[in-house]
Every structure is written in structure tokens, then in C-alpha cells.
Amino acid sequence: MAENKPITIYDIAREAEVSPATVSRVLTNSANVRKDKKDRVEALIEKYHFKPNALAKGLSDTRSETIGMLVADIRNPYYAELYVLCEEEAKKRGYTMLVCNSFGNIEFETQQFDMLLQHQVAAIIHLGGAVDDVKPKAQYVSKLNQMLQTTPVVIGGMKSVEKAHYVTIDAQKATELLMEHLLALGHRQIAILGGNRSVNSTCVKYRTYQNVLEKYGIGFRPEYIIGGKYNYSSGYDGMNRMFDEGNIPTAVIAINDFSAAGVIRSIVEHGCKVPGDISVVSYDNTYLSDIVLPKLTSIDYNYDSYGKILVETAIAAANGEEIQKEINGVQVIEPVLVVKESSGAVKN
Amino acid sequence: MAENKPITIYDIAREAEVSPATVSRVLTNSANVRKDKKDRVEALIEKYHFKPNALAKGLSDTRSETIGMLVADIRNPYYAELYVLCEEEAKKRGYTMLVCNSFGNIEFETQQFDMLLQHQVAAIIHLGGAVDDVKPKAQYVSKLNQMLQTTPVVIGGMKSVEKAHYVTIDAQKATELLMEHLLALGHRQIAILGGNRSVNSTCVKYRTYQNVLEKYGIGFRPEYIIGGKYNYSSGYDGMNRMFDEGNIPTAVIAINDFSAAGVIRSIVEHGCKVPGDISVVSYDNTYLSDIVLPKLTSIDYNYDSYGKILVETAIAAANGEEIQKEINGVQVIEPVLVVKESSGAVKN
DNA sequence: GTGAAAGCGCTAACAA
């Protein structure tokens, strides 16, 4: 069963007739080494497929080269996409990503933080879960503060604690884009569906929704705000409820692509057409939005730069650098409206 | 910027007036420690939120407690699901998962393997990418053999190298289930769409498809085998081609849920109904199959036990144990047909 | 330019 003892710089050093320190030097390229020695060492590294032990490196270095990432659920394409982009950027800069899931459970979240801490990550990127609470849980805030004593944390969410770094989506702008798009199409009966008011961004979305209605002098109907979760069923159930109660809007804003898919199913099952009878738009523009039929008009966040900013900020913070683009600890991600098939002119 | 020096077992030891070894003992629960000392140590651990440095532990231990996992693309719900289940099982057993993506690129794959090796993972689980090649790439086989000298590898795919462990889906059985389901519904014009013959499981699926046709005395039509990739467009384009060429089957087997979604779009765009005019079934039964409209009849793999087996096997192999359930290095995952909405009786 | 040696934080003999 695979039990060859892995080789070390000592083995290389011995065979190359140099000191371990010299091997280390060529490995890290940290100092000049005479050509011939360097060549000999490199040849042996090649010969044995030698890979320096990352644990030992991390131990002696003090500085680690891995970035921890805690997301709510990697199965959600929103997080998966962001993670992949972060990994790409991290790799480009010589870092490794260590991801894990919190599944929105605060106990679990704390455990995962500890795990990341134990692995001496240089910084932590945290998306989803406790970061999104309108009223942050005491346990989370205290854990966060504790972590911040040793490890910088970059949070995708609204600002809560002073020392952390924030990269926040402009949920207000996102909602305005959606509303203005629908209003321009002639919609006046607009519902917003899914999500929980205790979640910061959702709260902002709901509020902005109301503000825009008011601004355009459109009466606000509480039946048009249907809370829920962030999954398929929540969209499906919510829309079914509107049908059942006879409150049928001409357009629905779904809290994300999953719930939009559920909304569409409900609409179709009720014999209506999207967007012919009812328009459906959503936040996130994950690949789901292109798989659903019709393709979803949705809010994109320019994921490429989002991921890049997260990692850049994490690395900069890990090195104790100032983050230039940060205003009062926050960087803002601009949402972009992507119009596809699920929204159309209001039916007369 | 977060620069408090992290505390160590020495700090704890000093303050508790015991030796570092004793602190280590309570940490690992590896030996009896007198109650009062244990209490003092635990109190301090609590007080300082002390978390032992996983790198140091890994270094001294010789044995690491992390399992590396290399998947083709974590954004694919098939891999994401499996990863999450593996993480769960690993956690239950005190292991940490370190995931990364290969994106089907052999160079990249090799790099990621090296990264995992450097991190001294106890074992590697490898899904997708090079594992699936009908004719394994020389570079892959050589890398695999090199890794196997020090680290056990569990592969989700067909057997290629002797020393590795395999957990293989029974693609033949899966295809038989699909075919028999469609045949029972009266279909005789069945197409199979998407995927590449150079991929092992796909190859088996194609072959079995032909065998079943033959067994039932149904003429095989080459126009009904449409290769492609494993994504949405490949399903969409492939189905469009069938319409264009006038080869319109009454049922389509899509290589996975993504391509099935594309197939459905094409069908709907051509004014036909699923399953009224054309039935569509697929492999994998990821959550996509429930989001698509109609919900996809699909092949499930009992992911729970699949993930569990992967991790169990990895850990057992890491500990040099025999894998009981293995037959000649291979464990087989039984596919299960899940009938939903996208398949129905053939149209008369 | 290069080697010797100390140290990163932990575990695991080995003594006591």
C-alpha cells in the first residue's frame, strides 16, 4: 500500500553534494546559487519528482500561502462560480484555496472557521451564511473579532465589524435596474418573491422595491411581497400562493435563479405563459438562468472582477497592505442587468 | 492588521504549569492526564480559543488527516453534490477535504496533483477528467503511478492502473434501465445524444444502447447517435441537427442533465412537446433534473452511498487496510432509474 | 556563494 518514504531536501542535498540550505535556496529562488550546483539540484528535483512538503514550508515560513474560503453552499452555482474564479486568481498569485461549506448553520460555521484557522490560512474569504444577517448573531460577531486578531477576513456582505474587509453587492442598484426594466415594459403589478427579510441584501431589495414603487406613484400592495427561502420550492410555493389567493401580478422579481425557476413552473402549471402573461426576472444570473426556459432576465455581478477583488483584497490584507480601492472598509460591486427572454411588455 | 502572535501549546503549558507534552495529551486525548491538570489546560484552551496548528501537527504526525479531491469542475452539480457528501463523511471521521478542479486539462491536472501531494494528503479522490479516457494519456498514467508510490488514489471511473482503487458506475446497467423504460413506453425511434466516445463511460453507454436495440430486434440508425460535449449547447445543437436533418426520434437519451436541458429547448423551439411528442431522459439526476420543465426522468446513483464509499475507501487505503467490498480493485455503484415527467408513452 | 544550526508547533518515544 503505497509506503515509500517521501524524499526530502536532505536526500536531494546529499546526492547533489550540497547543503540542505542550498537546495532550499534553489527551491525558493531566494538567493544566488552557483550555476553548477543549481543545475545538479534541479536535475535531482526533476529526477525524483520532488515536491517540497507544504506543511513544513508553512510551519517554518510563518506566512502561509493558502487562503481559506467559507461559503454557504458550494452546490449553489453562485458560490461555485465565485469560488472557481477565486481559485483561478489565487493560483495566478501563487496561493492555494481551501474551501468549505457552512450550510447556513452557525455552529458549523464556527467549526469551519476553526478548521481554517488551524490550517494557518493567510486570510479568510467569507460568503453567505452569518455574514448576511441584518442583525448579526452575537456568536458570529464574537468569532469574527476573535479571528481578526490573527487573520484578516474578507466578507461578501454588508459591513458589520470594523476591522474586517467588505466587498458588497449594490443590492439597491440591482433592484432599481430590475424595477426600471419592468416599469419600462409597462408593468405596474409587480411582485417580489422569495428570500428572508432577516438577510441584509434581501432586506435592501424589499425596501428598494417599495421605494421605487413610491417614486413612480404606484400603490404598494403587501400581497405582492412573498417571503420565503432561496430555493426552487420557495419560488414555486410562493407563486402558487399568489395564484391561489387571486393576486396575480404581471411581473415577478425572484430573489435568485433557483426561485425564478420555481416561479416559472408554477406559472406554466397555471396555464400562463412567460413572459406573455407574466414576466419573471431574477438576481444572480448564474448558469441556471440560461438553462431555464425561457432564459431568465437577471442581474449579473461581473463575477470575474468580483472574484478577483475578493482574492486581491485577501492577499493584500494578509500582507498588511492598505486596500486602495476600499472606502471605509468597503468595496462595492456594480450590478448589471442582462435582458434575456423571461421579461416582456405587459399584456394589455 | 491582525498581527497578534498566535499562541501555542507552550504558552498553554507555561500558564497551566504543566509540560507541553501534557497539553498535547489532552488535545489528542491520547493518554490519561490527571483531572486537575486536564481541567486547567482545558480552561486555558477555552480562554484563549486555542487551536493547535494543523501544519505542525501534520508535520510531526507523519500521517495527515486531509483527503485531497480532484474533480473536473466543481460548478457541475454532479461533482458538487459528490464533493459535499464526501466532505460530510470525511468530517464525520475527523478528516478535512481539500478540493480542486482540473477543468479537464491534463497539464492543470498534473499541477493540482502536485499541489495535493505537497500538502501531504492522506489519499486522493479523483473524479472526471483524465480518469475517464478510454485510452488513458501516457502523462496521466505515469503521474498516477508516481503518486501511487506514496499516496493511495481512489478513482471514480474505469480501471486503468493496477494499484489504484476504483469506484465505478455501472454505465451498462444505467443504459439498460433507460432503454427498457423507453421501450416499455413503446418507443422504437430512440436517439442518444451528447458526450464523447473517447470517454469511457460514454463509450459503454453508446455500446449498450446498440446492444439493447439489437436484442430487441430494432434496427440501429447511425443518425440517432449524436456525439458532442457534456453541456447545454451540446444538447441544444445536437437536437437542432436532428430536426434539420429530418431524423426525428420519439425519444432521446441525453448524456447528462445539462445536455437534456438543451435538448428540451430545441424540441420546444421546434414547436413540439416533451414528453407528448418526444420523450427525453438523461443520466445523473442532479438537481437540474428537477429545475427543468418538465422534470427529467433520469438515472440516479444513490449519491449518499457513493460519496460515503469514496471516502471510506480513501481512508481505508490511507491506513493500509484491505478494502473488503472491493472486487479486483473495483467497487461498483448501482444506478437507479427515477421516472419523472419528461418521458411518456410514444405518440401514435 | 554556501554550510551549520536554530527554530516553526506539534507528537511520540523514553524515562522517571
Place this chain on the structure above:
DNA sequence: TTGTTAGCGCTTTCAC
């Protein structure tokens, strides 16, 4: 039961 000590594999002064 507990402390002392010697590593684990690497980096990094500090001399030379």
C-alpha cells in the same frame, strides 16, 4: 501520570 527530548521538513539567520 508526567516531563524531557528528539525529531517531522523546511526556511533563515549568521558565519565563513
